[in-house]
Amino acid sequence: MHVPYREPSLLLMVHTGINRGLARCAQDRRKIAKPKIEITFSRTSQPMPFVPKYSHQEVDRIIADGGLSLFEIYRLKHQHPINRLMHVVGTPIIAASIAFPLFAWFEWGVVAWKEAIILSAVGWSLQFLGHVIEGNQPAFFQNPRFLIVGATYFLFRPLWLLCRPLRRVLARLTGRSAHG
DSSP: OOOOOOOOOHHHHHHHHHHHHHHHHHHOTTSOOOOOOOOOOOTTOOOOOOOOSSOHHHHHHHHHHOOOOHHHHHHHHOOSHHHHHHHHHHHHHHHHHHHHHHHHHHHHOOOOHHHHHHHHHHHHHHHHHHHHHHTSOOGGGTOTTHHHHHHHHHHHHHHHHHTHHHHHHHHHHHTSOSOO
């Protein structure tokens, strides 16, 4: 049985520590001191672990059973919210590592190879860090097509989500499902 609990926020703890420090300064008016910031963590305020919808074994079994699209497999391999965040940030950085040098070459006549290397290293590092946090290997290790799937998933999905109200209006007008 999973019993959810609410994690005390770090901001609340820092704010509480500042208030305690200010109260101490107000009690001792002779002494002018900066308030002491206290950040304390009790044994009960440990970070709540992420519980994925499917375990790594279940994901491998589901993929082995077949019948899934590349996007569905990609979603199963990226369940952890921090991994997704790392990909949402890292994928555009990798795209910029390709686009910016081309822009610099055509617009300014400059070869921006240093910037390309730095952007690429930062983008790929974020993505690999996300997979370390998730505890699995990147999907493109098994199939290089996932390089394209990942780019389209994380670059075009935000646009797809932003277009959700438009899809609903079109669904009402055409009488079709908004999800298809």
